[in-house]
Amino acid sequence: MPEMTVQVRWPDGRLRQYYSPSLVLHDHLAPGTYRVDDFRSRATTALDEASARVRAKYGFACTSAAASAEEIALDAARHADFAEVEVVSMYPPLPGADVASTRGVASLRPGSTSGKGAEVASTRGVASLRPGSTSSDEELS
Template identity: 45%
Template sequence: MPEMNFRVRWPDDSTSVCYSPSSTIRDALKLHHAYPLSEFVAASRAALEHASERVAAKYGWGCGHASAQIREIETTAQRWANDPQATVTVVAFE
């Protein structure tokens, strides 16, 4: 279950490096795909929760960093919550 980072570009062209405790994030998000904001938030949440569950199955407890990353994504996304054209692009898996 190798951990990895993924870099995203927000609607204002800023970027963030996000953390995943599992490389399965690559299965959930497509590189260079512009996701509608709400779709990106939902897909990220589902993928990070799944990764945390995998950690729990292996070690007996979920990944706190994954939970923190979900909160960070949701908080950042709130900036554009009223913009129906807002998109988020995954620009790299690192």
């Protein structure tokens, strides 16, 4: 079962990375900005699905997925629901995705709720930069 990470920039500028035991996050998120409440909902739903996939394959839930969901909920609670959180990157991209770099993914655009309108984001940078930022290649601190 392929695992992945998603890097997120919270409204206060803090960068965090979260783990998933499955690529299912690609079904719910793409690089770009989301309202905090929308991101929390999408991410925790995806992590619940990832844990269920582990349970179906191995007979037990994934505690790492549960820990990531809990970390996201705690981080989200520090911010207003209407504030914007940015999904900076998702790695690895989906298998077979036609991307120019490892930072691009084929997945849903922020705000969409179905596979309709899915497209490939294949730029070297990220979907959007935080105001005042001068580089799309900022490292985790």
